Amino acid sequence: MSSKPPANFWRRTNMGQDVLLPISVFLGLLVIWEAAVQLFNIPVYLLPAPTVIWTETVAIASTIGNHTLATLGTVVVGFFISFAISLPLAVFMTSSPLISSAIYPLLVLTQSIPKVALAPILVVMLGANELPRLVITFLVAFFPLVIAIAVGLLAVPDELIELGRSLKASKFQELYRIRLPYAVPFIFSGLKVAIALAVVGAVVGEFVNADKGLGYMIITATAFFKVPVAFGALILLSIMGVVLFQVVVIIERIFFPWSAANQENTIA
Amino acid sequence: MISIDNLSKVFHSRDGAKVFALEDVSLTVGDNEFITIVGPSGCGKSTLLRLVSGLIQPSSGSVAIDRTIVIEPRQDTGIVFQMPVLLPWATILDNVLFPLKMLGRDVTGGIVKARHLLNMVGLGGFEQKYPRELSGGMQQRAAICRSLIHNPSVLLMDEPFGALDALTREEMALEVLRIWTEEPKTILFVTHSITEAVLLADRVVVMSPRPGRIAEIIDINLPRPRTFEIEAHHEFQKAAQRVRGLIFGNRDEQQTSS
Ligand SMILES: Nc1ncnc2c1ncn2[C@@H]1O[C@H](COP(=O)(O)OP(=O)(O)O)[C@@H](O)[C@H]1O
Ligand SMILES: [Mg+2]
Numbered sequence: 001m002s003s004k005p006p007a008n009f010w011r012r013t014n015m016g017q018d019v020l021l022p023i024s025v026f027l028g029l030l031v032i033w034e035a036a037v038q039l040f041n042i043p044v045y046l047l048p049a050p051t052v053i054w055t056e057t058v059a060i061a062s063t064i065g066n067h068t069l070a071t072l073g074t075v076v077v078g079f080f081i082s083f084a085i086s087l088p089l090a091v092f093m094t095s096s097p098l099i100s101s102a103i104y105p106l107l108v109l110t111q112s113i114p115k116v117a118l119a120p121i122l123v124v125m126l127g128a129n130e131l132p133r134l135v136i137t138f139l140v141a142f143f144p145l146v147i148a149i150a151v152g153l154l155a156v157p158d159e160l161i162e163l164g165r166s167l168k169a170s171k172f173q174e175l176y177r178i179r180l181p182y183a184v185p186f187i188f189s190g191l192k193v194a195i196a197l198a199v200v201g202a203v204v205g206e207f208v209n210a211d212k213g214l215g216y217m218i219i220t221a222t223a224f225f226k227v228p229v230a231f232g233a234l235i236l237l238s239i240m241g242v243v244l245f246q247v248v249v250i251i252e253r254i255f256f257p258w259s260a261a262n263q264e265n266t267i268a
Numbered sequence: 269m270i271s272i273d274n275l276s277k278v279f280h281s282r283d284g285a286k287v288f289a290l291e292d293v294s295l296t297v298g299d300n301e302f303i304t305i306v307g308p309s310g311c312g313k314s315t316l317l318r319l320v321s322g323l324i325q326p327s328s329g330s331v332a333i334d335r336t337i338v339i340e341p342r343q344d345t346g347i348v349f350q351m352p353v354l355l356p357w358a359t360i361l362d363n364v365l366f367p368l369k370m371l372g373r374d375v376t377g378g379i380v381k382a383r384h385l386l387n388m389v390g391l392g393g394f395e396q397k398y399p400r401e402l403s404g405g406m407q408q409r410a411a412i413c414r415s416l417i418h419n420p421s422v423l424l425m426d427e428p429f430g431a432l433d434a435l436t437r438e439e440m441a442l443e444v445l446r447i448w449t450e451e452p453k454t455i456l457f458v459t460h461s462i463t464e465a466v467l468l469a470d471r472v473v474v475m476s477p478r479p480g481r482i483a484e485i486i487d488i489n490l491p492r493p494r495t496f497e498i499e500a501h502h503e504f505q506k507a508a509q510r511v512r513g514l515i516f517g518n519r520d521e522q523q524t525s526s
Contacts, residue, residue, distance in 0.1 A: 159349040166321055166341040167370035177370065181357045258357050258398050 048228040057232030064229075068236050070212040074130065074202040075195075075244065078137025082194055086142050087187075090149035091175065100150075111143045115201065119208035133205030133213075140201030145190040152186025153179045185259040188252045195248050199241045214240075270297040270320065270422065270454060275329035277315050277480075288479035289315040292329070295473065295482065299421075300452040304459055304469040306511060312480025313458040317424045320456060321345055333422060343371055346420035350430040352407035354399040354414075360386065361395035364413045371418060378417055385413040388450070389443055405436040412444070416451065425457045429464070438496060441467060445494060462515075466507045467494055474514045483514050 030050050036042070037049040044052060057064060093100045115136055122132040156179055164174045206215025214233040221230040253260040272295040279287040290312040297303055305313050318324045320331050322341040331338045333345075346367075354363045364382040368375045386392055389409040399407055408428060415423060425444075429437040441464050448455060459465050465472045469488050476483040490503050498504050 157351065157353050159351055159353040160355075162318075162323055163347060163349075163353065164370065165323055166345065166347050167367050168341055168343065169370055173370065178355075181355065184357065256357070258400075261398075261400065 045225050045227045048231055053228045053231045053235070056226070056228040057235075060229065064214075064217065064232065064236065067212055067214050067217045067233070068240070070210075071199075071202050071206065071214045071237070072240060074133050074137055074205065074213065075198045075240070078134050078201060079141060079195055079198040079244075081134060081138045082142040082145055082198065083191065085138070086145040086149055086190070086194075090146050090153060091180075093146070094150050094153040094179075107143060107146060110139065113139075115140050116204055116208075119204055123209040128209050132209060133202060136205040136208075137198050137201035140204065141194040141197040144197065145187075145194040148186050148190025148193070149183055152183025152190075155186065156182045184256050188248065188256070188259060191248050192245060195244045196241055199237060199244070203237065269299055269334060270295075270456075271330075271332045271335075272296070272316075272320070273330050273332070275316070275319060275331060276327050277312070277319060277324070278327040290319070290326075291479035291481055293480070293482055294329075295485070297454055297456070300454055302448060302455045302457070302468055302470045303473060304457045304465040304471075305473045305475060306459060306462060306465045306515065307475030307480075307483070308477055308515060310480075311475040311477035313475060314426050315480065316475075317347075317426050317456060317458060320422070321347055321424050342422075343418065344421045346415035346418065346423045348408075348412055348415045348423070348425040348428040350427040352399070352404070352411035354407055354410060356399055359396050359398060360391065360402070360410050363399065363410055364417050366414060367418045373418065382413065382417055385416055386410070388447065389413060405432050405440065408432060408440065409443070412447070416447065419451075421453050423453050423455045425455065427458050427460060430460065437461070437464070442495065444468065445492075449493065462508050462511050463499065465511060466490075466504055467496065467498065472507065472511055474511055476514075484510075486510055 034049050034051060037047060048056075089103075093103050118139070119132065119136050122135055126132045126135065160178055160182070161174065164178050169177065202213070203215035203218075206213040207219055210216040214237050217233045218230045221227070221233065249260075272293060275290055275293045276288070277290040279289055281287055293312075293316065295303075305316065307313055315324070319326055320333075320338065322331075322338040322345070325339070333342065354360075355366060358366065361379070361382055364385065365375050365378055368378045383392070383395065386395060389412060391406060391409055391413070394402065394406070394410075399410070402410065408431070412428070415425075428444075429440050432440065444455075444457075445468060457465075457468060459468075466488055472486045472488060474483045474486065475481065486507055488503075488507055490498055490501060
């Protein structure tokens with residue numbers, strides 16, 4: 001598989017429209033926010049001004065940095081667990097209609113369980129450590145990923161499968177030479193959803209039981225009415241979500257440029 | 269040589285009804301003969317090709333290639349479908365080489381042949397492009413190269429130009445003739461175009477539906493090499509007329525019987 005980025009790698013990064021415009025809109029909103037808080041004298045526990053959030057967050061930079069790393073660890077490990085389980089599960093599910101109809105309802109069942117309600121139970125079952133947080137992250141993130149991969153594995157045109165069979169492909173060759181590569185764009189759309197959900201899952205886990213992490217920080221900060229710090233943690237979580245999402249996008253563009261290009265064609 | 273003997277194929281549809289896709293079809297195809305197959309939709313043309321390719325097994329009767337009964341796909345068969353179905357992640361060159369990879373043959377050794385085939389169909393210089401960068405006609409040319417890379421002696425083409433515009437279609441028909449002249453092989457070619465069927469074939473097999481049967485086999489005694497100018501030929505007109513009569517005659521019968 002060629003890993004050479006195409007010549008138009010940065011083509012979509014049109015500096016004027018794609019970067020400067022959203023940034024100026026964002027800055028504009030910050031200014032309005034700041035002005036509104038000053039103008040209407042909004043108390044800090046209701047809505048802290050951006051400058052207050054900034055100063056109070058920066059004041060505890062190293063603490064908040066550790067919390068960020070803790071959450072990041074849970075998100076990334078949970079995300080990889082989701083992927084590591086989803087891929088073989090999707091392959092297994094799509095291997096026969098019988099297996100699929102046996103497993104699919106179970107998967108849907110896991111999704112109908114409210115994860116927030118499950119979290120405290122998991123803590124009791126698994127202990128007050130990292131494990132329940134990872135399990136929650138996994139449970140929140142894996143379902144859309146399994147579905148995306150399964151759809152991708154089944155999206156191969158019949159003719160391509162017949163071509164493989166006419167070339168005497170074994171089931172395994174059919175999987176790794178035809179079905180899996182064909183599913184790559186689907187896998188990446190699943191991964192993009194999963195990484196965003198993994199952040200949600202990690203925070204839910206931290207809400208219920210943690211002694212570190214940005215979710216834990218938000219709980220403790222609000223308990224002590226340190227709303228600006230809670231806002232700071234919230235903003236860091238959002239940034240983490242965006243950055244991780246972009247990492248997935250970039251990995252796809254570098255290692256599977258054909259897949260990224262196919263998606264650009266359909267989206268843009 | 270392909271010997272098709274009293275071949276029948278019954279499919280069972282989901283509601284339990286039987287579909288007689290092919291009934292009692294017999295046909296002997298000589299080495300390097302060019303056979304075209306025409307007939308209305310659903311008369312079992314694709315089923316016939318899939319039986320010859322070994323992708324499906326007959327309900328009764330048999331297909332033999334060089335006196336060996338076909339019970340599974342053979343390495344000396346190449347297939348072209350209506351859709352090019354190239355691998356989107358592979359370059360055109362890698363797509364053409366794909367059969368060698370699947371068959372566990374020498375891929376590097378096949379590169380020269382792949383380039384030669386691509387040049388022959390006018391895709392020289394496109395080796396490193398990806399399928400999405402090519403037009404439908406170019407993709408189908410690449411698919412034809414892919415079907416030829418492992419030197420099959422039998423080539424099965426199921427409406428290979430069905431998705432192309434009329435002009436590209438004519439060009440491609442002549443290209444297939446050129447390839448066949450340069451690398452003779454036995455070709456079974458399904459088409460909906462009567463002109464195409466007569467232009468290409470040594471013999472045209474006309475099929476009729478429900479159950480799928482051979483209505484008639486028409487010898488085409490026209491000189492080769494052929495171009496579209498041959499359409500004006502008296503013999504061409506006669507054959508085309510005959511095919512048309514068989515197909516539309518059939519339709520009239522259906523209308524009166526239903
Ligand atoms: N896998 C299948 N299962 C059930 N019926 C089939 C299957 N394949 C083909 N048929 C039926 O067999 C008949 C012949 O189909 P086909 O060979 O595809 O016709 P053609 O290629 O001439 O249009 C049709 O009625 C079709 O619905
Ligand atoms: Mg057909």
